[in-house]
Amino acid sequence: MGESTAPAIQIDELSRTFKGPQGRVKHALDKLSLYVGRGELVGLLGPNGAGKTSTAKILMTVLLPTSGQARILGHDVVREAQAARRVTGVILGGDAGLYARLSAVDNLLLFADLYGIPYREQKPRIRDLLDMVGLLGNERKRVESFSRGMKQRLHIARGLLHDPDVVILDEPSNGIDPVGARELRALIREQVRGGRSVLLTTHYMFEADELCDRVAVMRDGVKIAEGTPESLKKQTDGQVVLTVQVSGAGDGDVARLRALPGVRSVGLAERDGSQILDVHSGQETDVTAAVLAGLGGLPVLQVSKREPTLEDAYVSLISQERP
């Protein structure tokens, strides 16, 4: 397939296993198929260990699949890794992955050489990118003195340095403050408007909801749902979410609530020393009394009802019984 007509990313039946202790085989990815069209932004969602980063690493060509195939603009990431690398920009999340003792501009110059950017183009391109990510004025400072958000912006500049057609963003907003995350989302949107194709791995639902044309939800290496954010939200049509803030709830309480008649799924999250229980049920059944009784006298701090969001659709999908 020629580069001009090939999809941005085409993944077919991609699997990856790792050998664990005592020779146990762990399936990080199990027959994943996914398509990212030109100029499309597709989100890969899932909890830790779902296989998002393994997928990103295979596309980055730093991890080989056990079976299946992945192509970037028609280039096989195993057999034509060098060609795939030339057209792919990799933007990693977190504050590592940079030369901490060098300045931002030195980091970018090094990668400009590595990506074969001609000398006369290097400095103007770096200046433009630093301007775009808001690091002009800090470009001579050592990266070790940067905040996490500044490092993330430098990651973005580095990933876009060779003007790639396809960008892989691996959990880019991890650990960034809300303002920085909003700026980051604006930057990503700008890239897609400029014609780049993006695969974004994230576990922040609002980020996926705001940015993605389509999302694929993964659990234990398997794709369990795919569609537009709207179509995934529709999976929760007719549902209502009862949110209960409680003190001292644990996995045992979640299992007990899950078994209640009318309850479809239950999510548990920690917040400020208390627990937030999101209980999904059908609109036809009011489970409030049963849920409060099911908490067995635990101190209830707050109770509210709301319409489901993409996050609820995601939680509902993730917490479904495994086949």
Place this chain on the structure above:
Amino acid sequence: MTAARPARLRTSAGFLARAWRYELRQLVRTRLYVFLAVLLPLILASMAFYMFRGSGKQDPPMAVALSAALMGMWSSTLLGSGNAITRLRLMQLLEPLVASPRSTFLVTLPFALATSSLGIYGLLITLLWSALLFDMPLHLEHPVLFLTAVPVTVVALGMLGLLMASAFILYPTAQSLANFFEFPVWMLSGMLVPVSSLPDPVQNVSYLLAPTWGVKALTGAAVGGGDPLTAIGMCLLLTCFYLAVTLLLQRRFEWLARSSGTLALQ
């Protein structure tokens, strides 16, 4: 040749030069490394002079100082190359570097060159310590040959270090191998004892090591005797051999590391 190829060669050379400079800058900003770089030559020079004085041998002081300097150069090169790859993995830089459209060899070469070129400083400071503390006359028999032998030996040591450190790409825990390789090379290459005093089969191994010829080249050029020109030629030949083997090994190790998923911090 396409028009893009000369540009790629230029940027490859640019990457080598820039990465070498940055690596040197990173090293001199590492306090522990600077401390060791200042102290190690002094320790090795002192050790060598007191050992030789104690043995009653009549080796020229310059030969003793050069042996000590080469011991330091080898240690800093081998540990430096290995440390560089380990550091890249710890900084989570190994994956983005491998994910670039250049060979792993080009990515790792500047680290080996940077650490071995710091060996030039080690050589100078060892000679200086030896002159100041042990009254060694700073006289070179063949200055031009000596100045040729120094960079040739440095590059040869760097390549041997890189060849051995290539395994670090595959095995995150291979750093301990560096310690294993450090002292045998001192022994086998004539830095610690003359190669001629080693058993015959072991001598054959010695002659496959660039440092052996480096010792011969530097000592011959500095104090006379031997054939420093042949030693320089052998050093260059072995460097080419190491280069070819490293290219093959790194390609294979990169593939295996991608296969086993060991490029990332475990």
